[in-house]
Amino acid sequence: MSKIDFNKNNFIYKIINNYILKNKKKKIITRFPPEPNGHLHLGHIKSICINFEIAKKKNGQCNLRFDDTNPTNEKKIFIFSIINDIKWLGYKIKKNIFFTSKYFKKIYKYAIKLIKKKLAYVDLSNIKIIKKERGNFYKIGKKNIYRKNSIQKNLKLFKKMKNGKFKEGEACLRAKINMKSSCIIMRDPIIYRIKFDYHHQTKKKWCIYPMYDFSHCISDSIEKITHSLCTLEFLENKKLYKWILKKIKVKNKPKQYEFSKLNIENTILSKRKIKKLIKKKKIQDWNDPRIHTISGLRRKGYTAKSLINFCKKSGITKKENILQLSSLESCLKKELNYKIERSMAIINPIKIIITNLPKNYKKILFIPKNPKNNNMGNKYIIFTNTLYIDKYDIYNKKKKKYIIKKKIKLRYSYNIKIYKIKKKKNKNIFFCKYYKKTLGKIFKKIKIIHWISEKNSHLAKFRLYKPLFNLKNPELSKKFLNNINKKSLKIKKGYIESNIYTLKTNFHYQFEREGYFYIDYIKSTKKILNFNRTIKIK
Known part of the structure; x- marks a missing residue:
């Protein structure tokens, strides 16, 4: 497994090193x-790599903690799925799996502590009023009428919330900080809300749940996290993170x-937007190869090594940028180029008949499994009088006609020339002749094509596959659904070499001139294999 490169220019590396020297x-x-x-x-892979690799390199520990505070x-x-994805990437997570829900009792007690210190209050306003009173970047916040309630009243109301005496949205617990703060997140943020949904861990034990900003820093403290490493979108949240840990007076202050964070062109990584794509039936599911979920990338044919190498190339900086899709593709090409078998597949098949060969003619040709890696050895292909070639090797799209009576080289085989086309039952039949003395010879200015x-x-x-979006950065578009590439998926029927069909799934192939393909284990059946194109050759 490839490692994130920790060099002297990496600011996190310097922070960790200084910490170790002092502690x-x-x-x-x-x-x-x-x-x-x-x-x-x-995007998660980059965070996984950084957190797990730092812990491993410094003989430490990385916890996988599920932030399960919203049962809805x-x-x-x-x-x-998350556990399987992390294991697939190559990281061990046997004992270090945690859930925020395991700390609900402790988090609740810290909420009580804030109330008793006059640093939290129960607000009975609806969410629209709360949002309006908090203001925006141009307008400072306004103090709420419930902000003046006594400690006893707030404790009583919070207990009622815990006991399910309020409906969802009727009450919430807010931290009492500063409604005039230039940082909106510090304007009395909500730290507890009511949810009556069934929770996958605690079941129906709780009907109030802490907000991420409140539970996250406390969970970090409980687990004795030394370094809370996250993306820049949480920069403003740091102020609240520090405030909470200071006010509840904990020993461990991470x-x-x-x-x-990692951004890549022509795609969306937002889980909320991916859900919308699924709901609107623009994609099949979370593992659709057109989106950049780990399961989608894996199904398309990306390896764990190639994805980690891509994250490594993105670097660890504070500068936001959008990476090119070609950079991701090059990471996989580099890995697969010398180790996977080359084969021939016909995606737009037409049948040609070699008339100067008998029907029962059969010649075995031995060819390299990978011309760039002789250690892989050879395999055989069969040359007969009836072959499949790709339509567009002899069809001119602009002129909308077939170009015949020109010599063509069959890869690893003979030269041929199509001399006649006949129509039979709305199908074209192509007749050609082969040149016996051209086997193994190279001819200049003669097109080389693949065949079966x-x-x-x-x-x-x-x-x-093609990119799902026409926009370079669809994440920034509110109308991202209007910019979907309608030609992002084309399904074609064709032919592969018979020996491929006998193999198991989970294999990569480079089909000559067509690209890198991966057997789709979901769509494939005993009768017909389905291949996802991972990358084009060019």
Whole structure:
């Protein structure tokens, strides 16, 4: 497994090193805290790599902690998926799996502590009023009428919330900080709200749940996290993170450090927006190869090594940027180019008949499995009088006609020339002749094409992908659904070599001139294999 490169220019590396020098007896503990409300995506991989690799390099520990504070959107299936994805990436997580829900009692007690210190109050306003009173970047917040309630009244109201005496949205607990703060997040943020949904861990034990900003820093403290490493979107939250830990007076006070998150062109990584794509039936599911979830990328044919190498290339900085899709593709090409088998597949098949060969003619040709890696050895292909070639090797799209009576080189085989086309039952039949003395010879200015013998072919489906969005950065668009590429998926029927059909799934192939493909284990059947194109050749 490839490692994140920790060099002297990496600011997190410097922070960790300085910490170790000052605290030689303390163990580095980091954490990766996903919410189990969806599948992990490419952006998560960078965070996983940074947190797990730092802990491993410094003989520390990285906790996988599920931020399960919102039962409305969370499911056990997402928990299993996240664990499997992290293991697939190559990281061990046997004993270090935690849940925020395991700390609910302690978090609740800290909320009581804030109330008793006059630093939290129960607000009975509806959410619209709360949002309005908090103001915005141009307008300072306004103090709420419930802000003046006594400690006793707030304790009583909070207990009523816990006992289910209020409906959802009727009451919430807010931290009492500063409604005039220039930082909106510090304007009396909500730290507890009511939810009557069934929780996958605590079941129906609780009907009030802490907000992420309140539970996260406390969970970090409980687990003795030394470095809370997160993306820049949590930079403003740091102020609240510090405030909470200071006011509840805990011994362990982790420090938060931010790095730029991973962005890639022509795609969306937002779980909320991915859910919308699924709901609107723009994609099939979380593992659709057109989106950059780990399960989607894996199904498309990306390896754990290639994804980690891509995150490594993105670096650890505070500078936000959008990475090119070609950079991700190059990471996989580099890995697969010398180790996977080359084969021939016909995606737009037409049948040609070699008339100067008998029908029962059969010649075995031995060719390299990978021309760039002789250690892989050879395999055989069959040359007969009836072959499949790609339509567009002899069809001119602009002129809308077939170009014949020109010599063509069949890769690893003979030269041929199509001399006649006949129509039979709305199908074209192509007749050609082959040149016996051209085997193994190279001819200048003669087009080389791929082919498959009819006797050595098996029907297959090919799923050809293009970026899902026409926009470079659809994450920034409110109308992202209007910018979906309608040609993001084409499914074609064609042929593969018969020996491929006998192999098990989970194999990569480079089909000559067509690209890198991966067997789709979900769509494939005993009768027909389905292939997802991972990358084009060019």
